[in-house]
Amino acid sequence: MTKAILATILVASVFCSETSFAQQKPAAGAPPAADTTKPKKAGITDKVKTSKKTDGLFTLFQDTATGSIQLYVKKNQIGKEYIYQSFSINGPTALFLNQSMHRTTLTFKIQKSFDKLEFAQVNTSLYYDKNNPVSKTAGIDIPEAVFLAEKVVAEDENGYLIAADGLFISEKLDPVKPLNPPGLPPGAIFTLGGLNPTKSKYAAVRSYPDNTDVIVDLAYDNPMPFNGGGPDITDARYVRVRMQHTFLEVPQNNFRARRDDPRVGYFGSEINDQTSISATPFKDIINRWSLVKKDPSAAVSEPVEPIVWWIENTTPVEYRQTIMDAGHRWNEAFEKAGFKNAVVMKIQPDKVDWDAADVRYNVIRWVSSAQPSYGAIGPSFANPRTGQILGADITVEWYSGSASPIFDELFTANAAAAETLDKHVPNNGKMCTMANELKTQFLAGVTVAEAYDASPAEISEVH
Incomplete structure (x- = not known):
């Protein structure tokens, strides 16, 4: 009896196995089952392979x-x-x-x-x-x-x-x-x-x-x-x-912000003390260069990193040495502050592998604009937190006596409108009218000189 039961169970298990296998086989001509595997998310390498x-x-x-x-x-x-x-x-x-x-x-x-x-x-x-x-x-x-x-x-x-x-x-x-x-x-x-x-x-x-x-x-x-x-x-x-x-x-670095002094004019950053009860709760800081003495114990020492200025290759050749000498004159002032050779002047070669617009370089450059808005300008920018100057440029107009702005003001009054526009710009403390005033003086002088047949060399001397 036991043998008969075991035989029956064995036959039934084989039959069920074959039936199960038959059910798993796809019908002839049926489409394959859909792949439910999620596609691999594109990585950075995939996103930049053509970049x-x-x-x-x-x-x-x-x-x-x-x-x-x-x-x-x-x-x-x-x-x-x-x-x-x-x-x-x-x-x-x-x-x-x-x-x-x-x-x-x-x-x-x-x-x-x-x-x-x-x-x-x-x-x-x-x-x-x-x-x-x-x-x-x-x-x-x-x-x-x-x-x-x-x-x-x-x-x-x-x-x-x-x-x-x-x-x-x-x-x-x-x-x-x-x-x-x-x-x-x-x-x-x-x-x-x-x-x-x-x-x-x-x-x-x-x-x-x-x-x-x-x-x-x-x-x-x-x-x-x-x-x-x-x-x-x-x-x-x-x-x-x-x-x-x-x-x-x-x-x-160890640069320390320096508070402004109302007796001296500086570019700087305005900071308000929100925890002060003073009528003037100001903690304004000035913009200044970071100079550190090589020898802290010396009364006058060279800096670890000097202030380097490059005279761009756009500068007229006849002016380069004069600009070099003028730049080095700043060292007289820095020596009184305890620094020797704080300012270093260099001339940019005609062929260089760097751009004058690179903020790592302080550059004196020339430009000849069709409609100049200044004679020369020397902006700088600083760390807003500390006032450390991070870069500066000086741009000089080739013909700083250009009559265009003067004629514009006399005949079209656009200069007055532009002045109105500037007053509308918030926090603009860097506007100066001296350039236009000097242009007016220069034009008056050149007009008289030309009327008296002054030579080109004489006119160039006062340019």
């Missing part, structure tokens, strides 16, 4: 076909403060977009929010004394200024990749197009049209350990301009402005 990589403070990937740029942000860069500085390199002089105009200086940080990276400006104009309980309110009632939020397109163990065209081919970092004063009559001044991203492009990309530079050509279209601009404007409907965006590492 040229530029390493430095920030890593950039530029697509070799479209020119678009992607920005790689390391995870250890999240939450850190960086300095942003913009420069105009080429544009309408009437809008102060001349070569070497130092424009926006700000501190920013990058923060991660879910699947996005946010770029936010940091408010550096407020101070809180940590010993005052009120300092616990720091950051309250100070709205965040997030100027860009970009979705992460790829990620690896070290960082995040985002599209960067919205950062650089835009006015998010620097509002290039000035805001016209309310009530200004149409056509009173030359203005830019709307930004056209399609016609805008990248001109150059550079990245070094302490700074990353992105140079862009921003295109502005105005189909019906009321003002045709000056002789520098080829067609008022279509204007390109070349701008440089520079990201800088915040210097890590």
